Amino acid sequence: MSLDEFFVTGDPLILASQIAIGLTMIGLIALITYLKRWKWLWNEWFTTVDHKKIGIMYIISGVLMFFRGGVDGLLMKAQTSRPELEFLDAQHYDEIFTTHGVIMILFMAMPLLIGLMNVVIPLQIGARDVAFPKLNALSFWLFFAGAMLFNVSFVIGGSPDAGWTSYFPLAGKEFTPGVGNNYYAIALQIAGIGTLATGINFVVTIIKMRAPGMTWMRLPIFVWSTFITSIIIVAAFPIFTVALAYMTLDRLFGTHFFTVANGGDPMLWLNLFWLWGHPEVYIVVLPAFGMFSEVIATFARKNLYGYKSMVYAVAGIAFLSMLVWVHHFYTMGNSAAVNSIFSLTTMMIAIPTGVKIFNWLFTLRKGRIEFSTAMLWSLAFIPCFTIGGVTGVMLAMAAADYQYHNTMFLVAHFHYVLIPGVVFAVFAGLYYWWPKMFGFKLNEKIGKWHFWLFVIGFNMTFMPMFFVGLDGMSRRMYTYSASTGWAGWLGFSAIGSIILAAGFAALCYNIYWSFRYASRDVGNDPWNGRTLEWATASPAPHYNFAKVPEVDRLDAYWYMKKEGNTGLKKSDLKPVHMPSNSWTPIFLAVVFGVVGFFLVFEWFTLAILASIGIVVGLVANSFDYDDGYHISVEELADEEREWRGDLQ
Amino acid sequence: MKGFKKLFGWLVMLTIPFLLAGCESNLIVFDPKGPVARSLTDLIIFSIIFMLVIVIVVFALFGYIVWKYRARSDDGNFEPEEEKGNHLLEIIWFTIPVIIVIALMIPTTKTIYEVEDVPQGYEEEEPLVIHVTSADWKWIFSYPDQDIETVNYLNIPADHPVQFKMTSAGTMQSFWVPELGGQKYTMANMQTNLFLVADRPGSYYGRNTSFNGKGYAHMDFEVQALSQDDFNDWVQEVHDTANTLTEEKYSEILEPTVIGRMTFNNTHLEWIDHAHGGSEKYLNPELYRISHGHEDHEGHDEKSEEETDSNEDQTKTEPSQSEDHAHH
Ligand code: HEM
Ligand SMILES: [Cu+2]
Numbered sequence: 001m002s003l004d005e006f007f008v009t010g011d012p013l014i015l016a017s018q019i020a021i022g023l024t025m026i027g028l029i030a031l032i033t034y035l036k037r038w039k040w041l042w043n044e045w046f047t048t049v050d051h052k053k054i055g056i057m058y059i060i061s062g063v064l065m066f067f068r069g070g071v072d073g074l075l076m077k078a079q080t081s082r083p084e085l086e087f088l089d090a091q092h093y094d095e096i097f098t099t100h101g102v103i104m105i106l107f108m109a110m111p112l113l114i115g116l117m118n119v120v121i122p123l124q125i126g127a128r129d130v131a132f133p134k135l136n137a138l139s140f141w142l143f144f145a146g147a148m149l150f151n152v153s154f155v156i157g158g159s160p161d162a163g164w165t166s167y168f169p170l171a172g173k174e175f176t177p178g179v180g181n182n183y184y185a186i187a188l189q190i191a192g193i194g195t196l197a198t199g200i201n202f203v204v205t206i207i208k209m210r211a212p213g214m215t216w217m218r219l220p221i222f223v224w225s226t227f228i229t230s231i232i233i234v235a236a237f238p239i240f241t242v243a244l245a246y247m248t249l250d251r252l253f254g255t256h257f258f259t260v261a262n263g264g265d266p267m268l269w270l271n272l273f274w275l276w277g278h279p280e281v282y283i284v285v286l287p288a289f290g291m292f293s294e295v296i297a298t299f300a301r302k303n304l305y306g307y308k309s310m311v312y313a314v315a316g317i318a319f320l321s322m323l324v325w326v327h328h329f330y331t332m333g334n335s336a337a338v339n340s341i342f343s344l345t346t347m348m349i350a351i352p353t354g355v356k357i358f359n360w361l362f363t364l365r366k367g368r369i370e371f372s373t374a375m376l377w378s379l380a381f382i383p384c385f386t387i388g389g390v391t392g393v394m395l396a397m398a399a400a401d402y403q404y405h406n407t408m409f410l411v412a413h414f415h416y417v418l419i420p421g422v423v424f425a426v427f428a429g430l431y432y433w434w435p436k437m438f439g440f441k442l443n444e445k446i447g448k449w450h451f452w453l454f455v456i457g458f459n460m461t462f463m464p465m466f467f468v469g470l471d472g473m474s475r476r477m478y479t480y481s482a483s484t485g486w487a488g489w490l491g492f493s494a495i496g497s498i499i500l501a502a503g504f505a506a507l508c509y510n511i512y513w514s515f516r517y518a519s520r521d522v523g524n525d526p527w528n529g530r531t532l533e534w535a536t537a538s539p540a541p542h543y544n545f546a547k548v549p550e551v552d553r554l555d556a557y558w559y560m561k562k563e564g565n566t567g568l569k570k571s572d573l574k575p576v577h578m579p580s581n582s583w584t585p586i587f588l589a590v591v592f593g594v595v596g597f598f599l600v601f602e603w604f605t606l607a608i609l610a611s612i613g614i615v616v617g618l619v620a621n622s623f624d625y626d627d628g629y630h631i632s633v634e635e636l637a638d639e640e641r642e643w644r645g646d647l648q
Numbered sequence: 649m650k651g652f653k654k655l656f657g658w659l660v661m662l663t664i665p666f667l668l669a670g671c672e673s674n675l676i677v678f679d680p681k682g683p684v685a686r687s688l689t690d691l692i693i694f695s696i697i698f699m700l701v702i703v704i705v706v707f708a709l710f711g712y713i714v715w716k717y718r719a720r721s722d723d724g725n726f727e728p729e730e731e732k733g734n735h736l737l738e739i740i741w742f743t744i745p746v747i748i749v750i751a752l753m754i755p756t757t758k759t760i761y762e763v764e765d766v767p768q769g770y771e772e773e774e775p776l777v778i779h780v781t782s783a784d785w786k787w788i789f790s791y792p793d794q795d796i797e798t799v800n801y802l803n804i805p806a807d808h809p810v811q812f813k814m815t816s817a818g819t820m821q822s823f824w825v826p827e828l829g830g831q832k833y834t835m836a837n838m839q840t841n842l843f844l845v846a847d848r849p850g851s852y853y854g855r856n857t858s859f860n861g862k863g864y865a866h867m868d869f870e871v872q873a874l875s876q877d878d879f880n881d882w883v884q885e886v887h888d889t890a891n892t893l894t895e896e897k898y899s900e901i902l903e904p905t906v907i908g909r910m911t912f913n914n915t916h917l918e919w920i921d922h923a924h925g926g927s928e929k930y931l932n933p934e935l936y937r938i939s940h941g942h943e944d945h946e947g948h949d950e951k952s953e954e955e956t957d958s959n960e961d962q963t964k965t966e967p968s969q970s971e972d973h974a975h976h
Pocket of ligand 2: 278
């Protein structure tokens with residue numbers, strides 16, 4: 001392989017980004033060195049096993065990836081804003097929608113949600129950490145290694161170009177012989193292992209680590225949705241692991257699982273992919289539902305309406321989500337009976353979803369609705385998501401889908417589900433839990449700018465896509481001729497995407513502004529919350545709770561406040577056992593990344609040599625007898641006094 | 649004040665779909681030109697009415713509740729009462745979606761079954777069989793009974809059922825002529841079936857909707873429905889004037905390129921039907937190598953080049969514009 005092929009060359013856009021990336025890296029390294037922060041980074045962040053810090057690292061990565069994926073989105077919108085533009089060529093456009101889709105779902109939505117889950121779940125169940133803190137760190141670092149490997153493809157070797165669905169036969173060596181789709185197979189595998197471990201970790205955490213008295217029907221609704229989400233992760237991700245393994249074998253070792261030649265079955269990939277892919281959609285949407293429920297209850301100042309039916313609804317959605325994958329290929333020539341059955345299962349998802357919408361509305365009813373930024377996002381979610389939902393039902397009707405399938409109508413639909421369902425939720429969650437993470441609020445005024453720009457831009461960008469899809473524009477088209485009559489819709493949509501981007505910029509500015517100027521005096525419970533995370537200091541101390549709270553009903557903290565039961569007696573304090581930092585997770589992830597890189601380029605000797613590192617890491621981990629350390633009662637009392645004043 | 653702004657925003661949004669619905673009839677999916685497409689359009693319109701009702705109800709309820717129960721400076725900062733939930737209400741809004749699902753499911757299933765077969769009223773006629781073979785990045789249409797093969801355009805008799813037997817020479821594509829009916833995939837080593845009828849003579853837009861690489865955006869074709877007489881004339885003319893397709897020429901066509909129209913007076917089915925395997929013979933991964941940045945904008949240029957130097961084209965029934973043909 002010549003150097004010319006190794007680095008992606010020739011395109012000025014890419015050259016500029018390569019230079020920019022190079023300079024940023026050098027700048028960052030220089031800055032950290034200059035500020036003498038390496039040691040601090042290593043001790044406080046890179047080797048941490050604290051769920052809150054891991055959560056924050058997930059969130060930072062997610063926001064960065066949102067930026068990358070968002071730029072991809074804007075580039076696409078620019079390219080299709082006018083007919084026959086020559087801003088991006090076909091290959092470039094193909095790579096960009098592929099990386100956009102993968103990054104948005106796996107490296108933006110997932111880490112942002114998992115990040116918030118990490119920060120919030122142990123606090124909400126009154127635990128000191130997740131069940132397996134070190135595994136949690138490994139999850140994060142594997143995700144991060146996968147994400148970085150995937151992003152490297154942009155400058156080294158070329159990006160995947162077969163769509164985020166990576167359909168075979170196109171994604172096989174027969175039609176995409178370059179390294180691009182190797183990146184897909186391997187980077188997603190590495191990140192996916194991390195996610196699978198997260199799923200296991202949260203299932204165990206929620207089963208085993210709940211505070212005394214927190215029975216199942218006393219779980220905050222966000223905990224419920226995380227629990228069910230984790231179960232779907234454990235059920236669905238192994239399918240993807242296997243599919244990616246087959247893909248890797250096909251591409252790297254010449255097997256014929258999915259090839260056209262020698263009896264391969266490309267349609268097997270479609271089935272495996274969506275057996276994972278549809279549940280994956282719910283993996284990102286269900287935690288979001290949970291967050292909205294928390295925020296809506298808090299700012300309507302009421303308990304969640306129909307708590308039990310909400311739990312059943314989430315469980316019902318999760319169950320049905322496993323039974324609908326065929327709706328992604330009604331047009332494969334299935335029998336009429338198959339298409340009818342899958343139309344039915346798919347439409348049935350609308351039933352529990354409808355129940356949820358009505359429960360949210362009735363939580364608001366007779367409440368006292370406060371329009372904080374977090375609440376605005378949760379409110380805007382309801383109508384926007386309704387549009388995504390009803391168009392989803394339209395797509396579920398197989399016969400009608402023959403006319404929508406793979407058109408811009410579909411693209412509009414899933415953005416109407418994913419952006420209100422996931423992005424709005426993440427924004428709501430960030431504004432809501434920000435004080436718990438950092439000890440100050442994000443600015444509400446800039447928050448309103450962020451909100452209005454983003455919501456208006458979002459609707460302007462994606463509403464026209466429904467119509468251009470009904471007018472026969474299929475997805476993934478890098479260009480079209482003026483005679484199609486699509487230019488008006490797409491031009492309008494492109495303008496919308498600029499407003500959307502301005503909204504994102506407002507968020508970034510808000511983070512910057514608030515870090516510098518926001519008041520640090522927010523107290524432990526700035527929103528008058530209902531659940532346990534608000535019972536401890538903001539930001540939450542590394543041991544979470546000086547004394548593990550006891551729970552006697554739903555919305556425990558709300559009633560503790562009512563009963564004046566939030567104080568802390570020094571005599572109740574006991575030493576707290578904490579896990580020690582560990583270098584093995586980050587070490588293993590780096591090795592995985594390196595091995596992955598060699599595999600992408602099919603340099604097998606190097607890959608085998610590098611994987612010795614994995615063995616070293618595992619052995620070192622097995623002989624790690626560090627049992628953690630204890631925080632003494634005195635230390636606890638000192639830290640608690642800082643925000644409580646004197647202890648009782 | 650804030651609440652008002654919000655409500656207003658949503659109201660504006662609410663009106664957008666209505667305003668747009670006004671010009672709905674211009675959209676290709678709402679403009680069926682054959683019985684298959686018409687039954688799909690009917691189903692779609694039926695569902696849209698339901699969806700609009702749902703949207704209106706939810707939006708109205710939402711707007712009302714958010715407005716009515718907004719926090720006010722003069723409400724004494726009261727604390728709302730906790731509510732347990734109400735079984736009756738919960739049962740009601742569980743039942744409503746159930747009824748909606750049933751109401752949608754019945755016509756859906758009916759339509760699914762309906763479009764699998766020869767359209768109603770045409771059962772008596774013997775369908776014209778056309779084999780569709782999709783390749784990167786062109787459409788190949790073979791008329792086994794007429795012994796004709798065309799590339800990137802399709803002539804059919806109007807008011808007569810056509811049965812498409814579809815397959816692919818490599819990557820997966822999806823055959824879609826929205827004005828005549830719904831789409832279906834074309835897959836190597838497999839055959840899918842599709843029935844379409846065009847009511848009247850006319851020209852219809854067709855394309856691939858399943859992404860299959862660089863030339864995908866240009867993978868469209870024109871369907872010309874001709875009166876039976878014109879169709880017969882065309883068949884005759886092809887036999888008189890068109891060249892014969894050789895295996896060699898055929899493998900050249902299967903290379904990944906964007907090309908113009910072609911016509912031959914025999915079909916490739918003589919030596920291969922991709923539905924039954926054997927496509928690997930024509931695959932050549934090397935032709936798919938990409939080099940970033942060094943490419944010119946393939947699609948268009950090549951297409952026009954091919955078009956000018958291909959003398960196999962028929963002229964009479966060929967419309968003047970060749971690609972991305974307007975459908976309004
Ligand atoms: C930031 C604003 C966004 C813009 C401007 C945007 C724009 C686009 C565009 C133009 C396409 C491709 C349309 C086509 O040619 O087929 C697309 C595809 C896609 N988008 Fe977005 N998008 C945005 C946000 C998101 C988010 C938040 C998600 C997920 C959480 C997402 C997930 C996807 C996926 C999965 C695809 C399909 C990719 C494929 O075809 O393989 N997008 N988006
Ligand atoms: Cu799905």
